[in-house]
Each structure stands twice: as C-alpha cells, then as structure tokens.
Amino acid sequence: MLGYILKRGVQTLIVLFITVVLVFFIIRLTGDPTYLYMPDDATDEMVEEFRKQMGFDRPMYMQFGNFLKDVVTGDFGESIMYRQDALSMVLAKLPATFQLAFGALFIAIMVAIPIGVISAYKQNTIFDRIGTGFTIVGQAIPGFWLGLLLILLFSVTIKLFPSGGGGSVLHLILPAVTLAAHSAARFARFTRSTMLDVLRKDYIRTVKSTGAPMYSILYKYALKNTLIPLITIAALDLGVLLGGAVIIEFVFSWPGLGQLLLNAMMGRDFPVVIAGVFFIALSVSVINFFADILYGLVNPQVRLK
Amino acid sequence: MAKKLEDVQTQQVTVVQTSQIKGSKKSKFNYYLKELIHHPSGFTGAIILVIVILVGIFGKMIAPYDPMAMDLGLKLLPPLSEGHILGTDQLGRDILSRIIVGTRVSLIIGGVTVIGAGIIGTVIGIISGYFRGWIDAVIMRIVDVTLSFPFILMVLVISTVLGAGLKNIIFALIIAGWVAFARIVRSEVLALREKEFIIASIATGVPRWEIIVKHILPNLFTPIIVLASLQTANYIIAEAGVSFLGFGIQPPTPAWGNMLSEGRDFIFSSWWLITFPGIAILLTTLGINLVGDWLRDVLDPEYKK
Numbered sequence A: 001m002l003g004y005i006l007k008r009g010v011q012t013l014i015v016l017f018i019t020v021v022l023v024f025f026i027i028r029l030t031g032d033p034t035y036l037y038m039p040d041d042a043t044d045e046m047v048e049e050f051r052k053q054m055g056f057d058r059p060m061y062m063q064f065g066n067f068l069k070d071v072v073t074g075d076f077g078e079s080i081m082y083r084q085d086a087l088s089m090v091l092a093k094l095p096a097t098f099q100l101a102f103g104a105l106f107i108a109i110m111v112a113i114p115i116g117v118i119s120a121y122k123q124n125t126i127f128d129r130i131g132t133g134f135t136i137v138g139q140a141i142p143g144f145w146l147g148l149l150l151i152l153l154f155s156v157t158i159k160l161f162p163s164g165g166g167g168s169v170l171h172l173i174l175p176a177v178t179l180a181a182h183s184a185a186r187f188a189r190f191t192r193s194t195m196l197d198v199l200r201k202d203y204i205r206t207v208k209s210t211g212a213p214m215y216s217i218l219y220k221y222a223l224k225n226t227l228i229p230l231i232t233i234a235a236l237d238l239g240v241l242l243g244g245a246v247i248i249e250f251v252f253s254w255p256g257l258g259q260l261l262l263n264a265m266m267g268r269d270f271p272v273v274i275a276g277v278f279f280i281a282l283s284v285s286v287i288n289f290f291a292d293i294l295y296g297l298v299n300p301q302v303r304l305k
Numbered sequence B: 001m002a003k004k005l006e007d008v009q010t011q012q013v014t015v016v017q018t019s020q021i022k023g024s025k026k027s028k029f030n031y032y033l034k035e036l037i038h039h040p041s042g043f044t045g046a047i048i049l050v051i052v053i054l055v056g057i058f059g060k061m062i063a064p065y066d067p068m069a070m071d072l073g074l075k076l077l078p079p080l081s082e083g084h085i086l087g088t089d090q091l092g093r094d095i096l097s098r099i100i101v102g103t104r105v106s107l108i109i110g111g112v113t114v115i116g117a118g119i120i121g122t123v124i125g126i127i128s129g130y131f132r133g134w135i136d137a138v139i140m141r142i143v144d145v146t147l148s149f150p151f152i153l154m155v156l157v158i159s160t161v162l163g164a165g166l167k168n169i170i171f172a173l174i175i176a177g178w179v180a181f182a183r184i185v186r187s188e189v190l191a192l193r194e195k196e197f198i199i200a201s202i203a204t205g206v207p208r209w210e211i212i213v214k215h216i217l218p219n220l221f222t223p224i225i226v227l228a229s230l231q232t233a234n235y236i237i238a239e240a241g242v243s244f245l246g247f248g249i250q251p252p253t254p255a256w257g258n259m260l261s262e263g264r265d266f267i268f269s270s271w272w273l274i275t276f277p278g279i280a281i282l283l284t285t286l287g288i289n290l291v292g293d294w295l296r297d298v299l300d301p302e303y304k305k
Helices: A002-026 A044-054 A062-071 A087-122 A126-140 A143-157 A169-199 A202-209 A214-252 A257-266 A271-296 A300-304 B001-013 B025-037 B040-062 B095-131 B133-148 B150-160 B165-194 B196-203 B208-245 B256-264 B273-299
Strands: none
Touching: A002 A062, A002 A271, A002 B133, A002 B150, A044 A126, A087 A126, A087 A169, A087 A214, A087 A271, A126 A169, A126 B273, A143 A169, A143 A214, A143 B256, A143 B273, A169 A214, A202 A214, A214 A257, A214 A271, A214 B150, A257 A271, A271 B095, A271 B133, A271 B150, A300 B040, B001 B165, B025 B040, B025 B273, B040 B095, B040 B273, B095 B133, B095 B165, B095 B208, B095 B256, B095 B273, B133 B165, B150 B165, B150 B208, B196 B208, B208 B256, B208 B273, B256 B273
C-alpha cells in the first residue's frame, strides 16, 4: 500500500509540474506576456521597465526557471487592481468555494442514489422512464441557465430564497442545487447501470431465494457494492464542480474563488488569475490523489496494477 | 485509479470492429433509418436536431424581424404582444429573431470546434498509440493534466489571454478540447495494433502510412463519431457560458450566451429575456445528446447490453 501511495504521489507531482508548464505556455500564447500585466494606458517606459523587472526580456528557459521558483515558493506577485498579495486574496476566498462544491456534491449524491436505485429496480417501468428523463435533461441543461431559472422561480416569483450573496445556509441552497444538477444526472445514470449489473449477480439471486425482503436486498447487498465506484467517481467530479463553480458563483454573486477569478479576468489582473488557477489545479490534483488512495484501500486489485 | 475509471468510460465508446451490416450504401442507409425510427429517444433527438440545423442554415431569411433593429418605444414587451411572439428585449429588439440568428453562431462554434479538435486529437492520438515510447508518455501526461483541469476554466483562461471574438473562442475550445479525442483514439489504436490483421500487415512489409491510413483510420471512425456528437453539445454549452460571462461573442451580435447575459439584468421584471435563449440551448444540446446516445447504441453493440 505504501508503495502505491508513493507511486501516486510522484504522479501527482508530475501532474502539477505539467500544470506549471501549461500555464506558462498559455500566458505566452499571444507572445510577450508583459502586456497581460500592464494597464492599457501604460507608457512605453513603464512597459520596458516592467519587462526588465519581471525578466520577460531574458531567454525562455530562464523565464521558466523563475516562474517555477515563484510558483513553488507561493510568490504569485501583487494584484494589479488591489495592490494586495495575490495568493492571500485567493486563499481568503477558498473556503466559500469549497462550501459550495462540497454542498453540491452532497446534494448530487443524495439525489442520484434514490433515482438510480429505483430506476434499476423498476427497470423499463414508468419510474425508470422518469428517472432516465431526469438524467438526460440534467446532462443537457446549461448550469448557469438552470441557476437563472431557479432565481426566477424561487427568488423572484415565490421569494423563498435570496437571489444572491453569501453568508447563510439559505444563500447556499440555490447555487449548490444548480451546481449539483449535472453531477446528479451523471451519478444517477452511473448508479442505475451499476445496480443493474449487481442485481443480475448470482449472490443476489441467492439472497432473493432466502426470501429476504426487497429493501434489505437492495440496501444491504446491492447498494453497498454500488457505493464504492460511485464514491470514487464522485470524488473525481469535485474537480468539475470547482470549475463549474466559477460560472455559478457569478450567477448567484457567491463570494468565492470563482467570483474573484472572473473579476480578475475581466480586469486582466493576471497575478490573481494565475494564483487562482493554480489553486484550483492543486485542489483537483490533491482530491484525485486521495480519491485514488481511497479506491486503492477498498479495492486491492488496483494497487497491484 | 483515475486511469482505470477513464478506461471504463473509454469502453463506452469503444466499438467492436466487425460490422454486421453488409451490402450497398443505400441499404445501409435504410438500415440506419429503420433503426432510428424504432429508437424513440434517438428519433426525437434527430427531429429536434434537423429543425435546429434548418433554422441555423436559413437564419435571417426566416427571422420575422431584423435581429439588430432597435425600437425603444417597444422595449421589454412580454411574449405574444404586437407581433413579437417571444417579446422584445431592453432595446426593443425581437427576441425570436435574435434566437433564430443566434442559432448559426452556436452551430458554427460547435461544428468548427469539433472538426478542429477531432482532427488534431485523432492525429496526436494515432501518433501516441502507434509509435508509443517517450512521445506517447509525454503526450499522455499533457492529456491527463488537461483532462483533470476543469474544462470551462481552461477555456476562460485562454479566452482571457486571447481576447473575445468568434475566432478566439473557437481556438480556446479547440486547445481545451482535442485531448478528449486524443485519449480515446490512442486507446483504440493500442488495441488495434495487437490485432492479427495489423500484425500481418506489418510482417508483410506494408508501409507504415498505408497501415495507418488504410487499416487503422477506418476502424477509428465509429468511436470518433460517437465522441464527436457528445462533445459538440459540450462545446455549445461552454461557448454559451463563456459568452454569458462576457468573454465570448460580444453584443450586439446575437448569441444565446450573451442574450442570457443581457437578460440577467432584467430578471426581476422580464422573465422572457432569460427563458427563451436558454430553451434554445437546451433543445439543441438535448437533440445532440439524444442522437449521440442513439449512435452509441446502434454502432456499439457491446454498450447496448
């Protein structure tokens, strides 16, 4: 097991290193990154001085070395708009985004399991059709539009939840539900197909023949074997949720990392953009690492591969 | 483990190579048509998709009004008033006309991106899978990183660096999108390479390019088509999201995403501004997904079980 953890740890480090390379490459897509850091009305002398100061006039490999060093030491520079340390701005917003992402994950799992189980148990009945319809629409609907609809319905029409902002559980419900929709649909589809496989297994037939009640067959014997793969794909989905949170936070003015990142992108505040992007990449890698370790713990076959 | 799960997902679009359908092109077409009619959800999707494509082709010709024509005397008219079936927006422009004209933008973005990402991903996937070795290792690490990075965030960051506009958004989508094709093509090629008919071709001295073009490429067709259909829907949603945030297609050019963005300011007074463009997106992605699911069912007998 220790060897497996070590191996996955090294892989995670490689992934993070390549993320650094990718971001380095992306901010140089238009050539000289100096202009990304400068306000539009900067004079030529200011640009020239900044280029020297940041080392953008030096050879590429030296620029990369500096970039890597800055990332490793957590020095992303100062926000151009707010003159504050970019990294601490990002860190301050991280908890709100995690609340939203984990809230969404919780809702998605809680909704998906019953739908998936009932669809599988009542295969090809009206329940299955409704469940499948839910998963199809849930996967096709754009999240941010669903958010607007929920605001229209629950904030404008029946005034049950606030339309935006943060601070209370009430504020969290609409954005978390919005963010959860896509994952819930995927999880439900996954639960249904896994349950269908499990229900066909011999041991389920054996349990059935003992006359055990249906709920106990479903819950004790079938669902438990579905949960492990479900939890792993759920953990992997956290990365998707963190990305999706960027738009959803904008829709609901949720005061998280996504909101900060978008404002930084609109103001071309690149130190903050880069710091934020790294933290999301880092979170995704760490989450995937733990998801893998978890999977390795419950499924020894994986470790041997 | 991430790998393992992705392999499972890959298998969903993996196709058994032997095609049971023999005969002329015409009977093949009839066979698929028959299959489609007997597949209720696929048939529904196909009808939706055909309508959307027709609307996209004829665009301006079938729009009742000029989508750019403003009339402040008629602003924010609710649906079904004074000849405006879906109402007017904050500048008195006809919403139905704007949705109709916006269809082409979404379809162009979905179509061009899927062709671009598909071709790049296929070429890189073939190189990676056929030649293996260090080049495969490097490519696959890049693919892993890009895939673990939230798609929408990647598109946003690239659009911020490149600036707004149709070309740049397509470019951003392609940079973030080719990896999905590369990974599936690679795994297909790896499997194909071990097949007897390829080994026999290599042994009899058939040139490399001929093996790739004549024997490998045709067998990649089905998984690529299935993936492409499902990816197109993702691209359309991503573009709408990016335009919604103000980084994609800029107003006054009508696009579904920026219509939602403009309508968001009037959510408390005029529900129709955000409702109808969203329905247009939902119908389009629903149509594409339903057809994609049908394609997978009909082309991939393994998955049907």
